[in-house]
Amino acid sequence: MARGRGRGGPIRGGGGVMRAPYKPKPTYVPRHPFDFILCEPAFPRVKPAPNEDAFTQALMKRNADLSPTPQEQAAVLSLVTKIQNAFDNLIVAPGNFDSCQVDESRQVGSFKKGTMISGHNVADIVVILKTLPTKECVGALGNRIIEDLKNAGAKEALALITNDRGFEISNTDATVRVLVTTVHQNLRKLDPEIHLDFRVVQSHLAAIRHSRWFEESAHHSSVKVLIRLLRDLRNRFEGFEPLTPWMLDLLAHSSIMNNPSRQALPINVAFRRVLQLLASGLFLPGSSGITDPCEGGNLRVHTSLTLEQQDTVCLTAQILVRILAHGGYKHILEGNSRLVTDTSVFNGVVVSPLDKAYEKPLDSKDGEGEEMDADNGGDEAMETVEN
Template structure:
């Protein structure tokens, strides 16, 4: 439930109240009508500037500096690229000429995730490769494939002088297997052909949801390469990932949500041209603060899923409220010049939770607007956001 007067992203405004009485019984059924929060960028024609835009070069330079700090170093990039090339080469050979390896059949191998997208973070030298099997993905075949890849890698490196730091190791996980050295790691994620999904059995095969997520990663990477390759988007994605890592209220913003949010704030504007990174950065906080990711908002539709799946519905109602509440505090901090605290140049994440003063202006964090409801009484109706067909994972 939402406390009276504390609903985020605007008031109720009487929307959704049907006719009473016997006149129109069909009107009693609630209809879910998602609304987009107010966005000054989309409404700029209705709100023309009366003063020229202020000089924002300090924020722009700070954003570019922070992005550079978050980008892997040249040595990190070399280490991960070398390991990916070796693993990819071995897997491609198994696809083309499996030889006496009969434990499973490989259909194709695809690089996915932040390595492929060019949005890796410094200090997290991990790349992902999805291996699509023609056969069903049993746990035994995943282990056998991992051993085969390790053996072929060791054979290919026999003629090389391998430093101790680049000595390979093999590890298994519920998602597949990992090939790593002390400098980098490649996660090999097992999937299967879509038509095999209905044949999966819990006892014998890898988890259905995990395989689904691996296939989704391929769709995400393909979409990103086609739509979000602009360098400004990649700069903002790294900054959003860093915010999600440092501020508790933004932790539910997973990498895919960060990708879509960065693409939306930069490209979704009347000119359809990429906005400058400083404008896009401010727009992130403005949209989140106005309720982009709260119940009732149109949010951002996942372009890789069937139907109109809004990505923020993967967050719980408490997480949605905390995300909005954090943004509402930080947008005020940003408006009064506190960008260094937000970006992490001054390591102080308490600005989102504690009162702070900026040039005489007091910024106080807000209280939660959402409270978990008590048990529903007989005859009590659901809230507008809990209508049938709108799923929110708790």
């Protein structure tokens, strides 16, 4: 009697092992954390929003205290203009200068964006070379600019300091950091023994893209105010130090402009929203975070942070949200990291410090996981730019 045949061939003996049906690996889909501003239509208020005029006034006063004085702005603008003119003249008429060839120079950073903080009178200029950026040509270029400034009639004492990013020219009132890079077709020709570091050069090109995007998309005055407040928060709270200036720019822009009405939110609502988003896990693994508008491939800006840094940012924001919820905004605007590490009382409510959720594995060197991206548009190298 013939054996029965099933689909796929004859049935073998009864001793075979049945295989479990193939289950494809579920697709990884990053999620956006809960955001009350985006979900507000689904959660109508049962009572009017509380009056936050005092909070708004405190934020604006803090911004006024952080804003540079007219004298500081004039001092930085004067030095920037002189150096920019020197580069323009060098491009048009290099004369006997053959150490390198300058293609163009562009202003970037906080002074260009209008987010400079008082007491930090520093401006940034990116210089793009047609030639490869050797370490020797950086010093020669700096000396040439100093010479041209003196020939143009500069009377103040100028100091030149070279570093691994370019050079700095400063007087008694201001400093201009000249960040050296090269045209795109030269990037793969860089030799670390001879030229500037690849990541540094790449980050300077990214700074130009960031500046251009900011000028086109984030020029609203409220965005600039919030950036200044967030930079001040980062300077005072150690847990926010991993956040780069570019992350703060995108955080401020998204918190103010990303809402159903597409109109700028009030500064008090946007400031609270930043802390709530960070506290709810905007910059944690599995979150969609914020996509970098200047990089391809839907790159999320927070993936350049280590897992430990992501946890620290979230923990710090969670404590500040609790303090803010109980009326402690003055302490947030004027306090420091002790608010995060010490137990505090606000209006009879005890706010105690939180424990870290992430523990660094013993066999891990840097705490980085699958979420890490080692080439995130030069964010690590951008740490010193605009700080």
